[in-house]
Amino acid sequence: xxSIEEDxxxxxxKTAEERFSRMSTDxxxxxxxxxxxxxxxxxxxILPPDDAADLLQKLTEEERQETMSVLDAQTxxxxxxxxxxxxxxxxxxxxxxxxxxxxxxxxxxxIRYLRAQTRAQVETIYYAYVLDQNQTLLGVVSLRSLFMxxxxxxxxxxxxxxxxxxxxxxxxxxxxxxxxxxxxxxxxLPVVDSSGKMKGIVTxxxxxxxxxxxxxxxxxxxxxxEALDAPYFKIxxxxxxxxxxxxxxxxxxxxxxxxxxxGYYEDEISKAVVLALFIPLIISSxxxxxxxxxxxxxxxLALGEIKLRDWWKVLxxxxxxxxxxxxxxxxxxxxxxxxxxxxxxxxxxxYGLVALSVGLSLVGIVMWGTLAGSMLPxxxxxxxxxxxxxxxxxxxxxxxxxxxxIYFTVASLILGGIVL
Amino acid sequence: xxSIEEDxxxxxxKTAEERFSRMSTDxxxxxxxxxxxxxxxxxxxILPPDDAADLLQKLTEEERQETMSVLDAQTxxxxxxxxxxxxxxxxxxxxxxxxxxxxxxxxxxxIRYLRAQTRAQVETIYYAYVLDQNQTLLGVVSLRSLFMxxxxxxxxxxxxxxxxxxxxxxxxxxxxxxxxxxxxxxxxLPVVDSSGKMKGIVTxxxxxxxxxxxxxxxxxxxxxxEALDAPYFKIxxxxxxxxxxxxxxxxxxxxxxxxxxxGYYEDEISKAVVLALFIPLIISSxxxxxxxxxxxxxxxLALGEIKLRDWWKVLxxxxxxxxxxxxxxxxxxxxxxxxxxxxxxxxxxxYGLVALSVGLSLVGIVMWGTLAGSMLPxxxxxxxxxxxxxxxxxxxxxxxxxxxxIYFTVASLILGGIVL
Numbered sequence: 001x002x003s004i005e006e007d008x009x010x011x012x013x014k015t016a017e018e019r020f021s022r023m024s025t026d027x028x029x030x031x032x033x034x035x036x037x038x039x040x041x042x043x044x045x046i047l048p049p050d051d052a053a054d055l056l057q058k059l060t061e062e063e064r065q066e067t068m069s070v071l072d073a074q075t076x077x078x079x080x081x082x083x084x085x086x087x088x089x090x091x092x093x094x095x096x097x098x099x100x101x102x103x104x105x106x107x108x109x110x111i112r113y114l115r116a117q118t119r120a121q122v123e124t125i126y127y128a129y130v131l132d133q134n135q136t137l138l139g140v141v142s143l144r145s146l147f148m149x150x151x152x153x154x155x156x157x158x159x160x161x162x163x164x165x166x167x168x169x170x171x172x173x174x175x176x177x178x179x180x181x182x183x184x185x186x187x188x189l190p191v192v193d194s195s196g197k198m199k200g201i202v203t204x205x206x207x208x209x210x211x212x213x214x215x216x217x218x219x220x221x222x223x224x225x226e227a228l229d230a231p232y233f234k235i236x237x238x239x240x241x242x243x244x245x246x247x248x249x250x251x252x253x254x255x256x257x258x259x260x261x262x263g264y265y266e267d268e269i270s271k272a273v274v275l276a277l278f279i280p281l282i283i284s285s286x287x288x289x290x291x292x293x294x295x296x297x298x299x300x301l302a303l304g305e306i307k308l309r310d311w312w313k314v315l316x317x318x319x320x321x322x323x324x325x326x327x328x329x330x331x332x333x334x335x336x337x338x339x340x341x342x343x344x345x346x347x348x349x350x351y352g353l354v355a356l357s358v359g360l361s362l363v364g365i366v367m368w369g370t371l372a373g374s375m376l377p378x379x380x381x382x383x384x385x386x387x388x389x390x391x392x393x394x395x396x397x398x399x400x401x402x403x404x405x406i407y408f409t410v411a412s413l414i415l416g417g418i419v420l
Numbered sequence: 421x422x423s424i425e426e427d428x429x430x431x432x433x434k435t436a437e438e439r440f441s442r443m444s445t446d447x448x449x450x451x452x453x454x455x456x457x458x459x460x461x462x463x464x465x466i467l468p469p470d471d472a473a474d475l476l477q478k479l480t481e482e483e484r485q486e487t488m489s490v491l492d493a494q495t496x497x498x499x500x501x502x503x504x505x506x507x508x509x510x511x512x513x514x515x516x517x518x519x520x521x522x523x524x525x526x527x528x529x530x531i532r533y534l535r536a537q538t539r540a541q542v543e544t545i546y547y548a549y550v551l552d553q554n555q556t557l558l559g560v561v562s563l564r565s566l567f568m569x570x571x572x573x574x575x576x577x578x579x580x581x582x583x584x585x586x587x588x589x590x591x592x593x594x595x596x597x598x599x600x601x602x603x604x605x606x607x608x609l610p611v612v613d614s615s616g617k618m619k620g621i622v623t624x625x626x627x628x629x630x631x632x633x634x635x636x637x638x639x640x641x642x643x644x645x646e647a648l649d650a651p652y653f654k655i656x657x658x659x660x661x662x663x664x665x666x667x668x669x670x671x672x673x674x675x676x677x678x679x680x681x682x683g684y685y686e687d688e689i690s691k692a693v694v695l696a697l698f699i700p701l702i703i704s705s706x707x708x709x710x711x712x713x714x715x716x717x718x719x720x721l722a723l724g725e726i727k728l729r730d731w732w733k734v735l736x737x738x739x740x741x742x743x744x745x746x747x748x749x750x751x752x753x754x755x756x757x758x759x760x761x762x763x764x765x766x767x768x769x770x771y772g773l774v775a776l777s778v779g780l781s782l783v784g785i786v787m788w789g790t791l792a793g794s795m796l797p798x799x800x801x802x803x804x805x806x807x808x809x810x811x812x813x814x815x816x817x818x819x820x821x822x823x824x825x826i827y828f829t830v831a832s833l834i835l836g837g838i839v840l
Contacts, residue, residue: 118567224708252701263697263766269693276696284817287813292644313653320657400700
C-alpha cells in the first residue's frame with residue numbers, strides 16, 4: 001500500500017491532481033496525509049465541497065484541525081457547514097455550489113446568467129434552482145426546458161414547483177435518498193432545511209456510490225459480521241478480527257443454549273442414539289429456511305417494497321410458504337429413512353416411527369424457521385434497530401435451539417413408550 | 421393487484437400517461453396488457469426507446485408480436501435493434517436517441533444545433549457525441565464545456581478524445597457498467613460496437629436501477645435462494661415456492677451426508693452421549709465463520725476490490741484470520757465446559773478431556789470454515805459460475821459434514837481408551 005502513496009508523490013503536478021480527483025475518499029485520505037501542510041489548501045480546492053468534506057471526515061480530529069487552519073476563510077465556512085452533517089445524511093452528501101436563478105428572469109437572461117455561473121465551479125448547470133430573497137426554494141428548471149422555451153418567457157412560468165417539485169430534507173437518510181433517485185430518474189435533487197431554505201444539491205453520481213456502499217454494508221451484515229468501512233485489502237488484520245469476532249462470539253454464546261437444551265434430552269439420546277444422527281440435518285433445515293425468509297424480507301424492506309405495516313400480510317404468506325416447504329422437505333426426509341436399504345441395521349426395528357418423527361419435525365421446524373426469519377426483521381425495525389442485523393447466521397442460531405426442542409418433543413410423542 | 425390496473429384505466433389520459441411513464445417496467449407491462457391493441461402505439465411512444473424495449477421484453481412472445489405489428493416503421497426498426505441485446509448488457513440498457521455533432525462545427529453552431537435537437541426527444545443534451553460520416557465515435561463534449569468556450573472555437577479542438585474518452589462495448593455486462601459509473605462520476609457513457617461505431621448512450625439514472633437490482637439479486641442468492649425477478653408481493657405463491665424449494669432441497673440432500681457421517685460415529689455417541697450435546701454448537705461455528713468469509717469475498721469480487729489472481733493473498737490472510745477466530749471461540753468453549761458449575765454431573769468425570777476435545781475441534785472447524793468459505797467463491801468464478809452461489813447456507817452445509825468428521829476425529833484421539 002505504501003508504494004501507491006510513494007508513487008503518487010513522484011508524479012508531475014498535473015497528473016497527480018487529475019489522479020487525486022478520481023480517487024476514492026479512502027485513497028485520497030491516505031495520500032493527503034503525505035502532503036505537506038503548506039500545500040494542502042491547493043489540494044482541498046481541487047475537490048468539490050462535498051468531496052472535500054468527506055475527505056476531512058476520514059482524517060483524525062487532529063489532522064482535520066491542522067488542515068482547517070491552513071484553508072482560506074470562505075472554504076473554511078463552507079466546509080464547516082457540511083461537516084455538521086453525518087456522512088450518511090442528505091446534508092452530508094450535498095454540494096453547496098449550485099446554479100441559482102430568480103423567478104422574474106426571462107429565459108434569455110437565465111441562459112446568459114447560467115453561462116456566467118458555469119465559470120464559478122457550480123456542480124451542475126443542467127438544473128438551476130429558483131430562489132427568493134430569503135433563499136427559499138421556489139422551483140427548479142432544467143437547462144433542457146430553457147432551451148426549448150421562448151426567449152422572453154418568464155422563469156416563474158416555466159419552473160417545476162409545488163407538488164411536482166421533489167425536495168429532500170437535510171437530515172434524510174442516504175438510503176431513502178438512493179430510493180428517490182432510483183425511482184424518479186433524477187440527475188440532481190435539491191436539499192432544503194425545515195423552513196424550506198435551499199442548502200445544496202445532491203447529484204446522482206454521488207448516489208451511485210451510496211447505493212453500492214449501502215448494498216455492501218447490507219451484504220456484510222447478512223453474512224453475520226459488522227460492515228467493513230474499507231475494501232478488503234485495506235483493512236488491517238486486527239481490525240478485521242474485531243469486525244468478525246464480535247458477531248461470531250455473540251452467535252457462539254447463543255448457540256451454547258443448544259448444548260443446554262440437548263442436556264435435557266440426554267436420557268432420550270442414550271436410549272435411542274439413532275435420534276442424534278438427524279440433529280444436524282433437522283436444525284440446519286430450520287436455519288436455511290429462516291435465512292431465505294429473512295433475506296427476502298430485509299431486502300424488500302430496504303427497497304421499500306414492503307412497509308412495516310405489511311407485517312401481517314407477510315406473516316400469512318410466509319406461514320403458507322413455510323408449511324409447503326416443510327412438507328416438501330419432510331416427505332424427502334421420511335422417504336430417505338423409510339426406503340434406505342440398510343434401514344433395519346442403521347435405524348433399528350422401529351425405523352418407520354423414526355422416519356415419521358423426522359418427517360413431522362421437519363414440517364414444524366421449517367415452518368417455524370420461515371416464520372421467525374420473516375418476522376425478525378420487522379421486529380428489529382420496529383425496535384429501532386437495523387433489520388439487516390437479522391442475518392443468516394443470526395436466524396440460524398435462533399432457530400437451532402427451538403428446532404431441537406421441536407424435534408425432541410415430536411420424537412417423545414411418537415416414540416414414547418416404544419423406544420424412549 | 422387487479423385494482424391498481426382497474427384504477428389506472430379510469431384515470432384521465434394526461435394523468436394516466438404521466439403515471440405510466442413513472443412506473444417500473446413490471447407495472448408498465450401489467451397495465452399495458454389491459455390497453456387495447458389499437459391504442460398501444462401511442463403508449464409505446466411515450467417511453468424512451470430503451471424503456472420501451474424493456475417493456476416489450478416483459479411481454480410474452482405473442483403479446484410482443486401483436487404489439488410490434490401496430491407500431492410505425494421507424495419505431496419498429498429502433499426497437500428491434502434494441503431487443504437484439506440481452507437486458508443485462510450495455511446494449512440492452514442504451515438509448516439510441518442521443519445528441520450528435522460534427523467535428524468541424526463551431527461552438528456557436530453546436531449550441532444552436534443542440535437547441536434544435538432538444539425538440540427531437542434525445543435522452544440528454546448535456547453530452548453531445550462527435551461522429552464522422554461513418555458514425556464512428558470521435559469524441560464527446562459536455563454542454564458545460566460548450567458554455568465555457570469561445571463561440572468560434574472548433575468542436576474538434578474542444579472534445580474529449582483518445583485515451584481520455586470512456587467508451588463501452590455493446591456486449592459489456594451491466595455489472596461492469598455500474599462499476600464504471602460508480603468510479604468515474606459520469607452522467608452518461610457512449611456505447612460502441614466492435615468497429616467503433618456509436619450505437620447509443622447509457623445514462624446514470626438507468627444505472628442506479630441496475631445497481632439496486634444487482635445488489636438485490638446478490639443478496640437473495642446469499643440467503644440461499646434463486647434471485648426473484650419481481651418485488652415480494654408481485655410474485656405469485658407457486659413461483660415463490662419454486663424459487664425457494666430448489667435450493668432448500670439441494671441443501672437438504674447435501675446435509676443428509678451429516679446423518680451418514682454420524683452413522684459412522686454411532687458407537688462413539690452411545691459410549692459418550694456427552695459428545696452429542698456439543699454437535700450443534702460446533703458445526704454452527706464452522707458455518708458462521710464460513711458464511712462471514714464467503715460473504716466478504718463474494719462482495720469484494722463483485723466490486724472488483726479483489727481479482728481472481730489474488731486468491732493466494734486471500735488464502736494466507738483468511739488462514740491467519742481463521743486461526744485467530746478459532747482460538748477465540750475454542751477458548752470460550754473450553755472455559756464454558758471446564759468452569760461450568762454442574763460440570764461433573766453433566767459432562768461426567770472426564771469433563772476436562774471433553775472440554776479439551778471441544779476447544780481443539782473448534783479451532784480446527786472455524787479455521788476450516790473460514791478457509792472453505794473464502795476459497796469457494798474463487799473456485800466458482802474460476803469454473804464460470806456466479807460466486808454469489810456460495811451463499812451462507814451453502815457454505816454452512818458444506819462445512820457441517822466436514823465439521824462432524826473433524827470433531828469426532830479429535831474426540832477419538834483425546835478420549836480414545838478412556839471414555840471411547
